[in-house]
Amino acid sequence: MTTTTIRLPDDFKTRIAVAAKRNGTTAHSFILDAIAEKIAQEEKQSNFNDLADKRYATIVSSGKTIPWNQMRGYLEDRLAGGEVSRPLPRKLAR
Numbered sequence: 002m003t004t005t006t007i008r009l010p011d012d013f014k015t016r017i018a019v020a021a022k023r024n025g026t027t028a029h030s031f032i033l034d035a036i037a038e039k040i041a042q043e044e045k046q047s048n049f050n051d052l053a054d055k056r057y058a059t060i061v062s063s064g065k066t067i068p069w070n071q072m073r074g075y076l077e078d079r080l081a082g083g084e085v086s087r088p089l090p091r092k093l094a095r
Contacts, residue, residue, distance in 0.1 A: 063090070065090035065092055
C-alpha cells in the first residue's frame with residue numbers, strides 16, 4: 002500500500018468528520034469510499050463514451066441509422082408488452 006498526502010481545507014476536514022460519524026465510519030474510510038466511488042463513476046463514463054464512439058463509427062461507416070421517432074415508438078411498444086418488430090435502419094440523408 003502506498004501513502005499519499007492530500008491537503009484538505011479545514012472546512013473539508015470538519016465536513017468529512019461529521020459525514021463519517023453520521024455514517025458510522027472513520028474519516029479515512031469515508032475518504033477512501035469517496036475516491037473509490039469517483040473512480041467507478043469515471044470508469045463508467047469512460048466505458049459509456051467508448052461505446053457511443055464505436056456505435057457512432059458504425060453509423061458513419063454504414064451510413065445507416067434508425068430515426069428517433071421510429072425507435073421511440075418501438076421502445077414504447079416493447080415496454081407496453083406488445084409484439085413488435087425491430088425498425089429497419091435506413092441510409093442517412095446527406
